[in-house]
Amino acid sequence: MISPRRSFPRLSLTRARCSKNEAIQLPVPQIQYREALNQALREELERDERVFIMGEEVGYFGGAFKVTDGLLAIYGEKRVRDTPISELTIAGAGIGAAMGGLKPIVELMTINFGLLAMDQIVNHAAKIHYMFGGQAKVPIVIRAPQGGGHQLGAQHSQSLEAYFLHSPGLRVVIPATPADAKGLLKTAIRREDPVIFLEHESLYGIKGEVPAGEHLVPFGVANVLREGKDVTIVSYSKCVYDALDAATALENEEIDAEVIDLRTLNPLDLKTVVESVKKTGRAIVVYEGWRTGGAGAEIAAQIYETAFDHLDAPVARIATRDVPMPYNKHLEKAALPSVAEIVKAAEQLA
């Protein structure tokens, strides 16, 4: 049986790691996902004068989710810039500033508001390097929280990574753990392409081990969080925790699940996924975007294209139902992907 969902996933993650690595290590501080992001921002502001933060409520308010908390006091208004509510122009001004030689980190208060910035992100940021013959670059990081599960209704519960994955020219980064949040954000800031950096609203409070100081996580390298031989569960962002919980539950049924956290969707580490599928012969893709046309659909297609001969069963997709998110708690829960669904899918594949 599956235990009731916890409001914030704890560290099934740490368990998975400990079982693999018994070596004694120095204790690494446990900090929240939001603190890990804050640490990355602080370190990069300190490291590079060209780096600055811009967005709604990032300064005096400290960020709607407190990710930029305390940074204004240290770096001042020039480098931690509150903006008017003008998402299109916040993104566009960030792109222009990047073309002018700066390294802007733009915070969109949530990805839902980010839809107002789509013209600048998709028509401009994603195209500028290519359509001008490689002569211009746009080294911008656009951070945005997303995701459902807090009864925020249809306009505040979306997971829109697929929209950005669909646009060549954008990198799409979507960390699940505090350590990856820090390491991937630092990497994103140092790269030269526009990066869409998507944080899940339910993850800001989770704690995990985060290396202090210089900690860089490369793009395009998935993390095998748990090794298993019977089924591969591919996921990213918050759903990684559901996948880990499902893997734990499946132990009781003697189904040994491998759990992969993709960490970045563009670039996509297909190699790690395919190697796992070759071993297990079964794959479940778990994601919080809508099922139809979601990032998971692309991942499933790539598994079919690359590893069809190794599959013993069709690839299963567990995703949010194709519905605008309802407010009601029970309806919302029914719309979102669940541990129970993953377990059921694994049982059916086995």
Add this chain to the structure above:
Amino acid sequence: MALERDRHTAQRALVTLGETELTELYRRMVLIRHFEEKVAEMYSRGKITGFCHLYAGEEAVAVGAIYSLSSKDYVISTYREHGHCLAKGASARSVMAELFGKATGISHGRGGSMHLFDPNLRFMGGYAIGGGGLPLAAGLGLSIAYKEEPEVVCCFFGDGALPQGAFHESLNMASLWNLPVVFVCENNFYGMGTMVQNAVCQEELYRFAEPYKMPGVRVDGMDVLEVYAAVTAAVARAREGDGPSLIEAVTYRFRGHSMSDPGEYRSKREERIWQERDPVKRFRSEIITEHRAIEARLEEIEKEIGAVIDDAVRFADESPEPALDTLMKDVYVDE
């Protein structure tokens, strides 16, 4: 700050500018006019394809505005940007080759007519989404202010961009943050085929400056010296740290919205009235009135430009296509 419309400013500029400068202004205007006429010819011959929006008739705006900039100042433009790019110093060869889609083009054949770009000229691109360049101009202005550099950004857009949110957001932000941006609206009275009074509640477009607390001025966009005078004042203001300005240059495109548009929504009479105000012819006769001895030099320029354009066409025609194996190159900087 005197950015009010003032015919006398233009008159004074005529006196202040020497023969060399007046000649250079004329050369740039003739270059654009002849270039666009040749582009129309090449388009009808099938050498140029895709969307192609000609600038003929509006030369005074690009030339007058850009002549007031330094080489390190930035220009942001629209899809009707051949004129701005040439005025900023691009060679006719590189722009023509781009229109031909060739590897030697200013954007390496990737952009076409609507997406010219040259970082060395600080020509920061033509953008084909109405109003799309304005937020970028604000951002470039922010980068200048951030680095405490003396440059300014000159941002061109049409009357069709006025009702876009990007226009209002960008003017608000530029004013709020006191950014060194000169917004130059080319009001040619039509956003594609829709008259400006059917698209914008306030058809005196320069009046949008007032709610955004910046100077606004309407100038005769068929008069290169009037444009030059107004933009010079706005550039000086921006360079001194006094923030953005809005300039509405009233002008007229001599052709349709694009090469595929016969422009049937405009009356022949209206077109004739504006043809009579042709900015190139008008400036020529103005110069000669003031500096009679210069006429021979102007004739030389006209001949030289003819040769420059012919050379550009030859260059574009003979240039290689981009290699097919470059298709996927430059999607990302970091592969």
